[in-house]
Amino acid sequence: MAIIANKDDGLKYKKQQIELFFSVHPDEQERAEYLKSAYQDRYTEIIADGQRLGYKPQEDGLLMWEGSYPSRTKESVFSWEVVAGWTAQLIDKKEYFIQTDIPRLPDQESQQMSLFDFAAFQQPTQAEGTAQPSIFPHPALPQQVIDEALCIGANDQNSRLIICAYFKKDKPDNARFL
Incomplete structure (x- = not known):
């Protein structure tokens, strides 16, 4: 699942687009075809949990392996339907797209003033029973x-x-x- 959840995967589509597609198209075959078109046709390797993993899209599924490609220790081709199922699971668990570029809040000086910033609202409250101007x-x-x-x-x-x-x-x- 580390390959599917990889945040630096270099897919043709953004993960937000894939999530949107999955929310509109519940059919597993449509999702599989969409993901098949989303992967770049290249060998890609990542480091996940200290382990080298790799993948390359194939016609019949996504080839994944452990280790570097020339000296891989394990490999398997997972059908596009299985990859779509894993992607749907990650989306449901909110682990597929994780927002990492959260903008900073503006500092106090650059924020817009509110109506409550004016002196009339900062005056001490008057005793009960007296008319407030x-x-x-x-x-x-x-x-x-x-x-x-x-x-x-x-x-x-x-x-x-x-x-x-x-x-x-x-x-x-x-x-x-x-």
Whole structure:
């Protein structure tokens, strides 16, 4: 299975494409034909768990061997249906394609500011029972109405784009504009 799961296999198709094909085509024969076309026609050797292994696609299956090809200790040709079955098992176990190039998260300075980064939200909370000042002119509106209005925009066509363009200008009266 180390040959099938090899991350540096140099297949003609990416492993994500093979997983997608398998998810759309449950027929074992279609999968076998697809994998037959996926392997490069060349001798390939890898080191897995400290052991040299190799493979080369054949018309009737995938030739695999232990050791270097000229001095191999074992070899066998596995039919394309068997290779497709092994590939399906690895996909089901989530071991076929493992994402290794995970992008780094941006540092704190380059992240977009949120609404909660502003000073109005960082003020200490007031004692219970006292009225808290609001940045919105009508304090009787429930928070849900305010949130929906910010998400939906105004009644004008393309109002969200207009609001976005206004905020990009970074004017001091953004709250009044909203």
